[in-house]
Amino acid sequence: MAGLTANYFKGISSGLTLKWVYQVWELYADSIFLSIWLALACLICTLLIGLPAAYGLARHPGWLSRLLEEFISLPLAVPGLALALALLQLYGSMKGFRASWAFILVGHVLYTLPFMVRSILAVLAAMDLKTLEEGAASLGASPWQRFRDIVVPNAMPGILAGALTVVTLSIGEFNLTWMLHTPYLKTLPVGLADSYASMRLEIASAYTLVFFVMIVPLLMAMQWASARAQRITQ
Amino acid sequence: MNNRTFVMACLTPLLVFSLAFLALPLIRLFLASGEGDAGWAVYLDILRKPRYLNTLILTVLVSLATTFAALAVSTTAGMFLVRNRFRGRGSLLAVLTLPLAFPGVVIGFLIILLGGRQGLVNQITPGHVVFAYSALGLFLGYLYFSIPRVLLTVMAAAEKLDPALEEAARTMGATPYSVMKDVIIPGLMPSLIASGAIAFATAMGAFGTAFTLATNIDVIPMVIYTEFTLSANIAMASALSIVLGIITWILLLIARSLTGSTVAGGG
Numbered sequence: 224m225a226g227l228t229a230n231y232f233k234g235i236s237s238g239l240t241l242k243w244v245y246q247v248w249e250l251y252a253d254s255i256f257l258s259i260w261l262a263l264a265c266l267i268c269t270l271l272i273g274l275p276a277a278y279g280l281a282r283h284p285g286w287l288s289r290l291l292e293e294f295i296s297l298p299l300a301v302p303g304l305a306l307a308l309a310l311l312q313l314y315g316s317m318k319g320f321r322a323s324w325a326f327i328l329v330g331h332v333l334y335t336l337p338f339m340v341r342s343i344l345a346v347l348a349a350m351d352l353k354t355l356e357e358g359a360a361s362l363g364a365s366p367w368q369r370f371r372d373i374v375v376p377n378a379m380p381g382i383l384a385g386a387l388t389v390v391t392l393s394i395g396e397f398n399l400t401w402m403l404h405t406p407y408l409k410t411l412p413v414g415l416a417d418s419y420a421s422m423r424l425e426i427a428s429a430y431t432l433v434f435f436v437m438i439v440p441l442l443m444a445m446q447w448a449s450a451r452a453q454r455i456t457q
Numbered sequence: 458m459n460n461r462t463f464v465m466a467c468l469t470p471l472l473v474f475s476l477a478f479l480a481l482p483l484i485r486l487f488l489a490s491g492e493g494d495a496g497w498a499v500y501l502d503i504l505r506k507p508r509y510l511n512t513l514i515l516t517v518l519v520s521l522a523t524t525f526a527a528l529a530v531s532t533t534a535g536m537f538l539v540r541n542r543f544r545g546r547g548s549l550l551a552v553l554t555l556p557l558a559f560p561g562v563v564i565g566f567l568i569i570l571l572g573g574r575q576g577l578v579n580q581i582t583p584g585h586v587v588f589a590y591s592a593l594g595l596f597l598g599y600l601y602f603s604i605p606r607v608l609l610t611v612m613a614a615a616e617k618l619d620p621a622l623e624e625a626a627r628t629m630g631a632t633p634y635s636v637m638k639d640v641i642i643p644g645l646m647p648s649l650i651a652s653g654a655i656a657f658a659t660a661m662g663a664f665g666t667a668f669t670l671a672t673n674i675d676v677i678p679m680v681i682y683t684e685f686t687l688s689a690n691i692a693m694a695s696a697l698s699i700v701l702g703i704i705t706w707i708l709l710l711i712a713r714s715l716t717g718s719t720v721a722g723g724g
Contacts, residue, residue, distance in 0.1 A: 272474055275467035282464050291468075295475050297483075300706040302662030304678050305698035308685060309482035312489050312695070329478050336474075366463035397560035398664045402682075412560040412665075419566050419669055431566060442555055 251430060254414035255437075261324065261410060262393040265331040269389050272332070273339035274382065278374050280340070281347035292344070296337040303398030306333065311402060324408055330399035335392050339385040346381030346452055347374070384452040387445040395438060411437075490695035502693070509680065509697070516676045519596055520660035526596070527603035527656045528649060535611040536641070540620075554605040561602070561665020568598045568670060592674055598666040603656040610655065614648030651712040658705040658712075677701055 280288045298306055310330060352374070359369045375382075397412040404413050411434060418427045504510055538550060556564060618641070626636045642649075664678040677697060685694040 272470045276471035279464050279468035279471075291471070291475075295471065295479070297479065297706065300658065300709040301702035302664060302678060302698070302705060304662070304664045304681055305486070305702045306479075306482070308681070308694060308698050309486035310478065312691070313482040313485040332474070333478055336471075340471075360460075366460050370463070370467075395560045397562050401664070401668070412562055415560070415566070416562045416665075416668065419562065419569075427566065428570070431563060434563065438559070439555065442557075443551060446551060446554065 251409075251411075251414045251418070254409040254411055255433070257324070257408060258394050258411035261328060261331060262390045264328055265335055265393040266386055266389050268328065268332045269336050269339040270382070270386070273336055273385065274343060274375070274378070275370075277340045277343035277347060277378070277381075278370060280344055281352055284348075292340070295340060298334050299337055303330075303334065303396075304402065306330070307399045307402030327400055327403045327408060327410065330403045331393045331396055334396060334399055335389040338388045338392065342385030342388065342449075342452065343378050343381040346378050350377055352377075380448070380452040384445070384448040387441065387448050391438065391441045391445050394441070486695050487699060490692055490699055492692055502696075508675075509693075512675045512677055512680050515592070515674065516661060519592055519599065519676065520657050522596055523599040523603050523660045524653050524656045526600050527607045528653055530600075531604050531607035531611050531652070532645065532649065535608050536615055538608075539612055539615040553608060556602045557605045559602065561598070561663050561667070562669050563665075564598050564601050565666040565669025567601070568594050568666075571597075594670050595667065595674065595676065598670055599660040599663060602663070602666070603659060606655050606659065607652040610648050610652035611645060614645050618644045647715045651715040654708040654712040654715075658708040662701060662705050 280292060307330060310326075310333075314326065355373050355377075356369050359373055364372070394411060396410070397416065400410050400413055401416065404410065409417065415427075415430055415434060418430050502509065534553070538546065622640050622644070623636055626640050631639070662678060664682070667676045667679045668682070678701070681694050681697045681701070684690045684697065
């Protein structure tokens with residue numbers, strides 16, 4: 224509410240206004256666009272890496288695959304701060320890479336990749352991939368054709384749920400981003416932290432409001448898609 | 458290209474990526490923790506120096522409090538939501554689980570709006586009530602994002618609980634309290650331990666919330682941050698990160714082995 228009040232210190236009686244929302248737009252439009260751009264780039268990366276990987280893991284279940292899955296899930300358990308420190312120490316001295324948005328992207332992909340892989344893997348594990356593939360192979364389909372025509376369409380619910388999760392998490396990611404960002408590259412949550420620290424309460428509130436308007440529909444869609452994917456696996 | 462090579466080719470991007478951006482940085486982090494003046498004794502310093510030890514204790518205490526509070530709130534709410542169907546149940550559930558993907562800073566800010574100097578509580582109540590920047594504010598913030606994680610885990614287990622057991626207990630004359638104590642709680646135990654571990658691990662590692670709220674008190678993630686940015690004590694920051702990372706990782710491993718799935722960390 225404070226985001227729409229003309230003067231929060233006087234209370235609602237000072238009138239409602241959209242002034243603060245406009246100011247947020249002027250101040251932070253860049254960070255909002257950067258966040259959306261990062262989320263989409265992150266989605267593409269996780270799809271390119273995660274989809275084939277999930278297929279590979281589903282086709283070769285075994286302790287090695289379990290180990291690999293466990294390993295890529297590390298970013299879920301280890302706090303983002305620790306990961307960011309690790310990334311900074313290894314790549315911090317590469318100036319061009321450090322200062323580019325790709326550095327933040329790496330962090331986001333690292334954090335969201337396990338969600339994508341697991342989401343697809345759960346769907347793939349629930350169906351009889353082997354029989355389907357053998358059937359197609361006996362009809363002369365190449366591995367690539369089988370991947371394109373059998374695996375991808377069947378994994379669609381998992382891909383959708385994973386994709387929505389990735390976008391939502393990428394837009395909301397703060398811990399990693401805060402350490403990886405540069406003053407010229409602020410994502411939405413980093414901008415939020417910045418506005419909490421240095422702006423009027425009204426602007427901070429208005430910005431939070433803008434963030435909620437963006438993230439809540441995404442979250443709803445994500446919950447719907449995950450529930451749907453879960454029904455299919457059962 | 459035969460089948461085997463194709464599957465291997467599918468795994469290659471993942472291997473390359475996780476090697477370059479996960480394995481190598483973590484190894485570097487570990488090595489860096491031993492490169493300070495103190496060498497590998499830096500790990501002992503965490504326990505020897507009061508500043509770090511006190512912070513560690515405080516972090517553990519706040520996290521423990523969060524865990525138990527989240528368990529108490531979520532178990533009752535979860536049982537109710539599983540057993541009762543009513544209008545708006547779906548939307549209530551959606552609202553309760555929304556904080557899952559909120560960044561910690563936003564939750565911290567909400568706590569400031571509630572209990573800060575210009576906050577709601579301070580304006581309504583007489584006198585000067587500011588709790589946002591104390592351990593209580595931190596506790597509330599952690600609680601806020603622990604609840605959905607615990608709730609989802611407990612609900613999944615509660616759905617599998619057989620109501621016939623409770624009915625049997627009641628026909629034999631058990632009071633509601635003893636039904637709770639002897640039937641429901643033991644039935645939910647694995648998921649309670651698991652979700653407790655999740656809540657504890659998230660609270661230990663939460664940086665965003667601490668970042669907005671912990672101005673007067675220190676928790677481990679804040680110390681890591683200040684050690685790294687302000688005092689450039691990279692070895693100590695790395696050592697603390699590794700200790701924290703190992704603690705949270707083991708906890709989540711326990712949680713996973715008990716329930717088979719976890720609701721991820723973050724915050």
